[in-house]
Amino acid sequence: MTPAAWPCPLPGGTVEEYALAFDSGRPSRLLIVPALFDEANRMRRFTVEVMRRLDLAGIDSFLPDLPGCNESLQPLEQQTPQSWRAAMEDAATHFAATHVLAVRGGALVAPDELPGWHYAPVKGANILRQQIRGRIVASREAGATETQEHLMATALATGIELAGHRLSAEFVGQLQELIPAARLEVILQETIGGGGLWLRAEPDEDRAQADALAAIVAVGIRS
Template sequence: MTPARWSLPGEDAGEEMALVSSGLSRGVRDAARPCRLLIVPALFDEANRLRRFTVEVMRRLDRAGIDSVLPDFPGTNESLLPLETQDARLWGEAMAAAAHRFAATHVLGIRGGCLFTPDLPAFHYAPLKGAQILRGMLRARMLASREAGLEESREMLTERARSEGIVLAGYPLGSGLFRDLENRQPGPGAHVIPQDRIGGSGLWLRAEPDEDAAQADALAVLLAEAMRP
């Protein structure tokens, strides 16, 4: 896996980072590798818990002759942009720009990443609605506040988040992104891959970032078989 840069849409919008497989790192399309997969990562804390798993899937796809690219969302990881200025439109446009830059033929959304898959033949792995993501983050915020001797209700936190933004699980979400996520759902038409097709429990449920070779094998095989002409 190799880092690469790609440009956001718009003048003076800057560049973001992506992790690319060996074929992409050479900057040329190999006629023997006609498929190229854009992977839209999981969001927030799940992105950290699933990062290693995602990279292991990319390595397996590379060995199967399929290029792949894992871009950062603006405002996350190595991005120089502040997370609190992002919204769903900007993230959707960013993933579309990454798909164009790397000439992706297919897209895989992982968990919350399924909310932002561009218009390509799509796979959605264990997809989530935006409201589900926010519920989990709000619950974690309320539990942490209670342990600190504070009482914060879901209604109070939601109202504040909609009007002025909020920090949830260490992530400063602007009011625009929070409101967008409340109503955002994965787009139709994708091939949905539920966890029971992969086997075992989802790695996002574990307390710390982890990997599972059998799950990475299973997802890579499923994708490779579906993508090959």
């Protein structure tokens, strides 16, 4: 596993973004679109564990950063789901991906043209609602009362900071409308077994779940 850089064209010009890569020049090449926001942290180790298994199964895989997230130097508030999708399409081209695996909210910004899977996809509106709820819970602890309606109206007018993520009004407006494309095969958590690791209060790992997801993807790519 090595860090790889890829050129990511953004509205302001092309910048360099990082990806974790298992690249041995093999014919099967999987682009993984990460989960979004706090779920990205909780799912990262699991995602990399799946990549290690795919490597042993003879499949190259690539986990790019979304611009504005992880190691990216770009400001998150200048990104939109649309620009994320364009970035993931460019990453797919750069790494010559043959398949895609989108994790959770990653399904909302996955490239359109590749065959592949959505693992436990989630609607944009549900992600927003939960992020806003997290903020309401935090505010209540601090003695302030905020409401879902008021925060959403503010978010759509001027942008909002949710759990440390500064999102533009445009970002929120786009995310709210996004649903996972029906084109890709959905892998439900029931198929993987156990509770989804994105639910965990603390990041965790689960070998059996990583085995199960890697097996589904590996068998699917080979067939």
